[in-house]
Amino acid sequence: MTTTAERTAPGRRAQLKFVLVLGGLTAFGPLSIDMYLPALPRMAGDLHAADSTVQLTLSVFIVGLALGQLVLGPLSDAFGRRRPLLVGLVLYVVGSVLCAVSPDAWLLVAARFVQSLGAAAGVVIARAIVRDLFSGTAMTKFFSTLMLVSGLAPILAPLIGGQLLNWTSWRGVFVVLTAFGALLLAVVAFFLPEPSDSRSPARLGQVMRTYGRLALDRSFAGYALASGLLFASMFAYISGSSFALQGVYGLSPQAYSVVFGANGVGIVLAGQLNGRLVGRVRERVLLRSGLLLGVVGGISVLAAAVFHAPLALLLVSLFLLVSSIGLVMPNASSLALASHARSAGSASALLGVLQFVVGAAATPLVGLGGPGTAIPMAATMAGFALLALLAFTALTRPARVVVSV
Structure with missing residues (x-):
């Protein structure tokens, strides 16, 4: 990605x-997912519903978060960023109100879907x-700054939710x-100007062609x-670590919370380190370094689980893998979006959806061995860390120049 010809940054x-x-806006997802998790048992009792x-x-x-991105991304390319964002924020507020007043579990499920589209x-x-x-390094640095929010939101959300339950119900x-x-609706409505003056058609055929073009772009697909x-x-760590660390290694819920929080801090620190290095080190190099760090951490986690290594080694390995997110996400997002200014909404949607779809595929694999093993x-x-490095290596290599003689 060109780093010299950058647009004038704010x-x-x-x-x-x-x-x-x-x-x-970035925190919507983690806050809406994680803040109410401590309340799930109470919700089942209050609504007289099964845990499932x-x-x-x-x-x-x-599901709604993934589908909503596919729809709202192209709409923001067609109508500008503000109007779809304001509609989404209204949907989020309406969905949240419906969640708070839902009289039964199935209405709550429907309200959560409305809320997810807004998020x-x-x-x-x-x-x-x-x-x-x-553009250029300025974009990567800004994505690194946003990692501060992305890393802290999953840590703070369950803690905030738990504290709220001390003096209020899940509602x-x-x-x-x-x-x-x-609050965000008011801020966007009154203080956020329209940042994009380019428009592209929102017809279904055009949208599908845009998604097809993005999917066939080797570099975009690789990043x-x-x-x-x-x-x-x-995702595998989030869905399996509580069972592995508490059930297999005997950590208390409080100790597990400390470990989970420390790994979240690792994401934040890696993101801020990335922001300082961008401009001195090329984004591709930083991205490759992050992927290698993830592979080293993943293989170390697997070795620790297979050979029943001391808990300290497992925790260090988990920290390395989780922290690598702070290096990979800002650089991968910046490099993937660099060549798609006119279709940034669609490209952003495909990036986000891919994360959730592949992440959802990883979650069932975690429980295959039953509750007694972390393997x-x-x-x-x-495995997924290795596949990430392979995708980057195979798909984002610069094209070779063939010279005719």
């Missing part, structure tokens, strides 16, 4: 405003706005999410697969 005060607004029915509120949210607007359009505002969690959505496959390794989780993490 000034420092404007950048701070964009960090706060786009960071809030209440867990559907999580599954349907992830998708924040996630996909925030990424497209970064592409509108920045109060959705009231807080409603207030958060309403998207690299980030998506490593994100799948992260399936470790093998899934190592």
